[in-house]
Amino acid sequence: MKANGSFSFKKVMHWPIRSAGLNFAFGYGVVFVLSAIFCLSFIWWNTTGQLDRSVQAAVQIDARDLQQRWLHGGVEDLTIAIQDRLDQNVEDDELYLLTGPDGRKYAGNLPGWPVVIGNTNKFYELTIRRDGLRSQAKLHAYHLSAGYQLIVGRDIKGRQLVRHVLTDTLIWAGVMITLFAVGGALVIRRIFRQVVHSIVRTTSAVAQGDLGQRIPLVGNETDLVAHTINTMLERINRLMDGVKQVSNAIAHDLRTPITRARTRLEDASLHAFSDGELRAAIDRAISDLDHITSIFEALLRIAQLEAGARRSAFTVVELKPLLENLYEFYDLLSEEKGIKLNLRIKENGCVKGDPQLIQQAVANMLDNAIKFSPSNTEITLTSWVEREKVRIAVIDQGAGMPPEDIKRASERFFRAESSRHTQGSGLGLSLVQAVVNLHGGTMELSNCSPGFQVVLSFLVMNKKERKEVV
Amino acid sequence: MRILLVEDDSTVRSFILKGLREAGHVVDEAGNGKDGLFLAVSENYDVVILDRMLPGGIDGVRILETLRSQQNATPVLLLSALADVDERVAGLKAGGDDYMTKPYAFSELLARVEALGRRGRPETTPQTKLAIGDLEMDLLSRTVKRGNEKIDLQPREFRLLEFLIRHAGQVVTRTMLLERVWDYHFDPQTNVIDVHVSRLRQKVDKPFSTSLIHTIRNAGYILRAD
Numbered sequence: 001m002k003a004n005g006s007f008s009f010k011k012v013m014h015w016p017i018r019s020a021g022l023n024f025a026f027g028y029g030v031v032f033v034l035s036a037i038f039c040l041s042f043i044w045w046n047t048t049g050q051l052d053r054s055v056q057a058a059v060q061i062d063a064r065d066l067q068q069r070w071l072h073g074g075v076e077d078l079t080i081a082i083q084d085r086l087d088q089n090v091e092d093d094e095l096y097l098l099t100g101p102d103g104r105k106y107a108g109n110l111p112g113w114p115v116v117i118g119n120t121n122k123f124y125e126l127t128i129r130r131d132g133l134r135s136q137a138k139l140h141a142y143h144l145s146a147g148y149q150l151i152v153g154r155d156i157k158g159r160q161l162v163r164h165v166l167t168d169t170l171i172w173a174g175v176m177i178t179l180f181a182v183g184g185a186l187v188i189r190r191i192f193r194q195v196v197h198s199i200v201r202t203t204s205a206v207a208q209g210d211l212g213q214r215i216p217l218v219g220n221e222t223d224l225v226a227h228t229i230n231t232m233l234e235r236i237n238r239l240m241d242g243v244k245q246v247s248n249a250i251a252h253d254l255r256t257p258i259t260r261a262r263t264r265l266e267d268a269s270l271h272a273f274s275d276g277e278l279r280a281a282i283d284r285a286i287s288d289l290d291h292i293t294s295i296f297e298a299l300l301r302i303a304q305l306e307a308g309a310r311r312s313a314f315t316v317v318e319l320k321p322l323l324e325n326l327y328e329f330y331d332l333l334s335e336e337k338g339i340k341l342n343l344r345i346k347e348n349g350c351v352k353g354d355p356q357l358i359q360q361a362v363a364n365m366l367d368n369a370i371k372f373s374p375s376n377t378e379i380t381l382t383s384w385v386e387r388e389k390v391r392i393a394v395i396d397q398g399a400g401m402p403p404e405d406i407k408r409a410s411e412r413f414f415r416a417e418s419s420r421h422t423q424g425s426g427l428g429l430s431l432v433q434a435v436v437n438l439h440g441g442t443m444e445l446s447n448c449s450p451g452f453q454v455v456l457s458f459l460v461m462n463k464k465e466r467k468e469v470v
Numbered sequence: 471m472r473i474l475l476v477e478d479d480s481t482v483r484s485f486i487l488k489g490l491r492e493a494g495h496v497v498d499e500a501g502n503g504k505d506g507l508f509l510a511v512s513e514n515y516d517v518v519i520l521d522r523m524l525p526g527g528i529d530g531v532r533i534l535e536t537l538r539s540q541q542n543a544t545p546v547l548l549l550s551a552l553a554d555v556d557e558r559v560a561g562l563k564a565g566g567d568d569y570m571t572k573p574y575a576f577s578e579l580l581a582r583v584e585a586l587g588r589r590g591r592p593e594t595t596p597q598t599k600l601a602i603g604d605l606e607m608d609l610l611s612r613t614v615k616r617g618n619e620k621i622d623l624q625p626r627e628f629r630l631l632e633f634l635i636r637h638a639g640q641v642v643t644r645t646m647l648l649e650r651v652w653d654y655h656f657d658p659q660t661n662v663i664d665v666h667v668s669r670l671r672q673k674v675d676k677p678f679s680t681s682l683i684h685t686i687r688n689a690g691y692i693l694r695a696d
Contacts, residue, residue, distance in 0.1 A: 283688065286575075286688070287688075289573070290575070293573055294657055297571075297657070325652070328626060329652060329654070329662060329666075330662060332662070332665045332666055332669055333660055333661075333662045333665045336665050356654075356655050356656070359654060359656065360654075360655075360656040363654070363656060363658060364659070367658060367659040367660050368659075370660060371659070371660065428659065
């Protein structure tokens with residue numbers, strides 16, 4: 001198996017032509033030549049066969065007629081008949097020979113009885129010499145009574161002619177086809193090159209870092225490849241943008257807490273006079289570091305979600321108990337802040353997903369709502385089913401968000417100017433967005449005067465699908 | 471408790487070692503997988519702390535699998551820089567009893583190790599009553615009494631208190647509460663757990679002269695009768 005494989009590989013290696021276009025054209029030419037040879041051979045064989053049959057038929061009819069003459073009028077009549085025919089034969093292709101019992105020639109245009117003709121039940125094809133010219137003839141011998149013998153035949157020069165014409169045609173066709181194949185090969189190679197070239201130009205530009213390049217669509221089959229590559233580039237571009245955005249964000253938003261922690265430690269090391277001061281500074285630095293860690297974890301989690309991992313943990317998630325639990329979990333906190341948390345579940349929808357992630361997404365929404373709501377307001381956690389979709393909404397009565405911020409709210413580390421001073425990392429909604437994307441859902445943010453609402457929509461699972469998953 | 475610590479980073483190892491010894495435990499240490507595996511199979515420990523990624527070909531999960539294949543049921547706490555949920559699942563599937571990701575607070579580690587050590591001691595009979603000091607908890611009728619006074623608790627408060635009593639005398643961190651009482655595996659941005667505990671405190675401690683639930687700074691809570 002292995003030897004075989006390497007052998008065929010070697011064979012491929014020895015093939016001298018490296019150009020796909022030329023090989024393509026060459027293969028095409030070979031197929032073309034072979035099919036032309038096959039067609040012409042068939043025509044040749046068919047035509048000559050047809051000629052043979054018509055000659056034979058003519059000879060047989062002729063002979064029967066002459067035999068009748070013999071029966072009616074004997075040697076004289078037959079001699080006259082043969083002479084008549086020869087006289088009337090303009091094309092000079094009819095051959096006759098009538099011999100007597102003694103071998104004497106009575107009539108006909110054949111010089112003598114050919115030695116090879118012995119049988120009277122088959123056609124002979126032989127070369128004869130007549131008037132100093134050699135030609136091919138088809139002959140049939142007949143025994144007449146009283147030792148007389150008759151040969152009737154046809155000169156088949158015509159068939160030779162056909163054969164010549166066909167052979168010439170074959171040769172010329174071969175030459176033409178070869179020329180066409182070579183010319184076609186060059187043309188095809190050119191086309192090939194052009195097609196590949198546009199892809200190569202784009203991909204090499206991309207390889208050198210210009211991610212904005214796209215392969216132009218021209219409307220032929222290569223568009224399939226071009227489209228796939230373009231889609232791939234689009235995705236790479238988006239991921240790269242994400243990476244760039246994250247690294248910028250990390251540079252900006254993580255440097256700050258890291259600097260803070262560092263400054264605290266340095267300050268303590270230089271200026272702390274008592275153990276208590278030192279400890280306090282260290283404790284604060286530790287909590288800064290914990291904050292940094294939590295940002296890292298959130299970032300990693302988002303990245304992981306965006307890479308599309310964790311689909312393996314998908315199961316049927318019943319939203320009602322999940323939301324009830326979260327309500328119970330957050331109710332005390334909101335109460336503490338003087339906010340009333342309401343729970344309104346109109347229908348128990350089921351979605352296919354990861355319960356932990358959905359919990360976390362909704363928890364982030366509630367965290368946000370509680371954080372940004374003034375006291376003596378209400379927050380509503382609600383869920384309903386509408387047109388094949390389960391919606392989960394958190395609606396608060398806070399100040400809302402300026403429209404230009406809403407667009408950017410799910411970007412990593414984005415924090416509205418007004419919330420800069422509050423605690424947090426600006427990753428909450430990014431994570432919600434990532435979770436929603438992983439589940440094939442959507443997240444909508446909107447102001448509802450007064451207040452702000454976040455609505456998540458997931459595709460609802462019907463009973464049949466639920467059974468399949470379980 | 472007798473504890474085995476397998477960790478390759480010497481700074482982290484000596485720090486944990488110091489902390490565990492200060493907390494009154496006897497600790498053996500190993501800096502690579504080979505020594506760790508040797509100690510783990512030849513000695514008897516109450517808890518094993520295993521770093522997941524170790525140099526020298528034998529990593530934490532290998533040690534864990536070897537232990538479990540020898541019917542050794544010593545509770546194992548896995549430490550790892552791999553925070554990935556899948557990694558977590560892999561570690562727990564291999565037989566780990568708990569999983570912590572780096573970086574971690576020592577108080578959290580200590581709390582978890584002590585919780586694991588206690589789990590190692592099997593309970594002879596299923597408990598129906600829990601008690602600490604003058605606080606009594608009947609798990610069958612789901613009633614709580616302190617002294618002679620009955621305390622009304624919500625179902626979730628009941629679970630919270632039950633968890634605290636079961637780990638009485640040990641530090642219980644916020645993350646542990648979040649995981650074990652609520653089964654949530656995320657980090658809330660807000661101090662929700664504190665609010666729940668303070669609500670419980672209002673009912674269990676406030677009306678009485680002594681308090682049972684104590685806050686441990688930078689760590690969590692402890693239920694103590696003194």
